[in-house]
Amino acid sequence: MSTFYFIAFLSIFFSILVITAKNPVHSILYLILTFFTFTIHYILMNAQFLAVVNFIVYMGAILVLFLYTLMLINLNKESEPRKSNLVKIAGFIGGACFLITIVAALKAFTVSQPVLLSNPNLGLVKNLGKILFNEFLLPFEVSSVLLLSAMVGAVLLATKDPKTA
C-alpha cells in the first residue's frame, strides 16, 4: 500500500518538473521518468498488457519522436521567451481552480471502496486479446486505418514542398 503512495509522489514530482524545466530536453527526460512511474502503476494493478504497451509505445516510440523533433529543430535555451508573470499566475490559478472543483466533487462521495483485484488475470495479454478480437474487432481495424492515415499525413506535412524548396 505504501508502494502506491511512494510511486504516486514520484509521478506528481516528475510531472511538476516537466512543466517547470527551462530546457525542453530536460522536460522530455522528466516526462520519460513520469511515464515510467505510470508503468509501475499499471504493474501494481496487474494490468500487464497495458504496462508493456505503455513502456514500448510511450517511452519507446512517442518520446523518441519528441527527442528527434527537438534535435531536428535545434532549440537552444534562450529561444523560448518566458511568459509574463501575470499570465503565469493566471494560468496557475486556473489550473488550481480546476483541481479544487474535482476534489470538492470527490468529497461528495462517501468513503470509497478499496481497489481489489477480483479476477487476477483481468489485465493479462491472453484475456485482453480475447476481448479485443471478439467484441472490439471493428474498432481495432478502424484504429489501424487511423494510424495509416496519420502516417500519410505526417509524411505529407513534414516533407518539403518541392515547388518552394
Place this chain on the structure above:
Amino acid sequence: METLTKTMQGVPLNHYTLLCAIIFSIGVIGVLIRRNAIVIFMSVELMLNSVNLLLTAFSVYRGDATGQVFVFFVMALAAAEVAVGLAIIVMIYRNTNSVDINVLNRLKW
C-alpha cells in the same frame, strides 16, 4: 507478481482519482503557462496519460476488462496525434523559425 498485487489491496479508489486529477491539473497548468509548442504538446500527453491511469483503475475496480481495451485505443490515438502534431510543429518551425506559439497570431483580428 502475486505479492506485488497483494500490496495494492486497500488503496481506496478516491486516492486514484485524486492522483489522476492532480496530474491532469498539472497538465492543464503546463498548457497555460508555457510558450514552447513542444512543451505544450508534452503537457497534453501528460493529461492523456492521467486519464489512461484512471480508466485502468476503474477497470480493475469493476473487474471489467473493457476499460483496459479502451486505454489501448487511447494509446493508438495518442500515437497518431503525436505523429501529425510534431509534423505540424516542424512545418511551423520551417515557416516562422521558432516554435513560440505567440508568433502564431495570424488568425487573430
